[in-house]
Amino acid sequence: MGLGCDTTHDLERCNLSARAVALIYNWWSWYARLAHPETHLEAITSRPLLLNGVARLTRHSGQSRLLLTLTHEAGDQVKTMISCIRKGLDFILTNTPQLPKIERWPALVRYIIDKIFATRPKNPPVLDLPTFHLASSSG
Numbered sequence: 001m002g003l004g005c006d007t008t009h010d011l012e013r014c015n016l017s018a019r020a021v022a023l024i025y026n027w028w029s030w031y032a033r034l035a036h037p038e039t040h041l042e043a044i045t046s047r048p049l050l051l052n053g054v055a056r057l058t059r060h061s062g063q064s065r066l067l068l069t070l071t072h073e074a075g076d077q078v079k080t081m082i083s084c085i086r087k088g089l090d091f092i093l094t095n096t097p098q099l100p101k102i103e104r105w106p107a108l109v110r111y112i113i114d115k116i117f118a119t120r121p122k123n124p125p126v127l128d129l130p131t132f133h134l135a136s137s138s139g
Contacts, residue, residue: 030112034088035081037115049078088112 025043032041035050052072058065070078088111096107 030109031085033116034108034112035085037084037112038119048072049074050081053078088115 028043028047029040032043032046032050035041035046041049049072053068053070055069056067058067068082072078088108091111092104092108096104099107
């Protein structure tokens with residue numbers, strides 16, 4: 001799909017497509033950061049990692065259970081990432097039940113940002129840059 005209107009000369013549809021792609025990319029970026037807050041994961045590598053599995057949803061006695069079968073060779077890493085996602089979603093559901101569903105999204109983003117800042121070093125390294133002194137000339 002071309003986002004530069006090379007497939008259609010209808011500027012309105014082209015702009016709508018570009019906005020939809022950007023929105024989905026942003027959602028995926030937040031989802032990947034929820035899974036792994038330490039670093040930014042590129043979509044081209046994180047999608048196969050996080051979407052390479054088969055899930056089955058079962059419901060019984062008012063409870064829902066999701067069983068994941070991972071087919072990726074980095075299954076342990078994927079399990080850890082999915083566990084982080086679940087913790088984040090459980091935190092939001094537990095701590096914001098009074099909020100309307102539309103307001104839970106900003107709460108989730110704040111949670112993710114807090115996790116990102118928590119993983120950063122407390123005392124970032126100080127750069128030791130050389131200092132230059134300008135010589136004053138007296139005339």
